[in-house]
Amino acid sequence: MNTALDRRRLLQWMSLTAGLAAAPAWAAKPPAADGQVWPQDSRVPGGVARLSLGPASARPRLSYNDAPVLVLGDMIEWTALIGIPLATAPGDYRLQLEADGRTSEQLLTIRDKQYVEQRLKVSPKTVDLSPEDNARYEREAAHLKTVMSSLVQPLPFGDSLRMQVPVPGRRSSSFGLRRVFNGQARNPHSGMDIAAPTGTAVKAPLPGKVIDVGDYFFNGGTVWLDHGGGLLSMYCHLSRVDCKPGDMLQTGDAFCRVGATGRVTGPHLHWSVMLNRAMVDPALFI
Known part of the structure; x- marks a missing residue:
């Protein structure tokens, strides 16, 4: 490990996975060597927001526009992938997150984009x-x-x-x-x-x-x-x-x-x- 952040994440992983099975096959993989991840984060109408949800012992649940949101990752770090409709007005949107039996709010800020x-x-x-x-x-x-x-x-x-x-x-x-x-x-x-x-x-x-x-x-x-x-x-x-x-x-x-x-x-x-x-x-x- 090369950084304090790497060591902290390793210790967190060891703590959370003690006595538990390995992460399943759909767990999120690290970014490619060039730092790219897919889909790319683009918080505009017609884009996709990659929203970090932090750690949780089970997959969190999140909805947007009355539709369930795709959540991938593992107990160390869950990520929500949110499709943003083209008709969405720019601004701040508050989403309800359910994780580990608790409910909290997640803020999603959508920027404007002018298409041709x-x-x-x-x-x-x-x-x-x-x-x-x-x-x-x-x-x-x-x-x-x-x-x-x-x-x-x-x-x-x-x-x-x-x-x-x-x-x-x-x-x-x-x-x-x-x-x-x-x-x-x-x-x-x-x-x-x-x-x-x-x-x-x-x-x-x-x-x-x-x-x-x-x-x-x-x-x-x-x-x-x-x-x-x-x-x-x-x-x-x-x-x-x-x-x-x-x-x-x-x-x-x-x-x-x-x-x-x-x-x-x-x-x-x-x-x-x-x-x-x-x-x-x-x-x-x-």
Whole structure:
């Protein structure tokens, strides 16, 4: 050990683990040699907050926006990973923490972030939905709401949340981009677009379970993966799907193909990451 802090943490570890089993496989690992951890801490709308919860003999419980928060680590140091919705206003937020039978408050300060805005003039028919298309969209939105609230897997399958980029290619659109069509503002872009030829294999960025496969009006061919603990990912505009709900994937497994299905202008992969039911920037995980 090289520092007093290292010695103190070792003594604390020895005290807390006396007579107890070793930490489980999902316990948080130390940072990489360059100090990087994933996801990166970014306390802005659309970001992820890494909130230190300190030591506790059992996993603490924390919720944000009425959704349970992913908590990883061990009895020496627990860390909450909090997905922050894009619509969140900057400011201070107080979260209720339950640890070792006690309740306390945790303060989360969210800073402002200005995302790029793009104004476009397009044909009205590409913006305004027909009654039939709108009815289909509303049916699909109701279904996808149940998918997005999924907590099938209680904890991540692996001990690292560093993601592999699912497909090689140029980033053609970044998370948070707000488009204004013919003066009508649309919701900010909820993922990362990666330009790639139709048929390019899409690979799982982390171990996960397939929880939804569908063909949707806007998203086209779509697959959702559950990585555990409220961490989900979505893949859209697919030309082919080579998996089904219930399939278990490992990092690097090819499970679908890039396409141009749904409401798009060319082949690319739309990749979204969701944490505690909030769409967050996939770039923070890679």
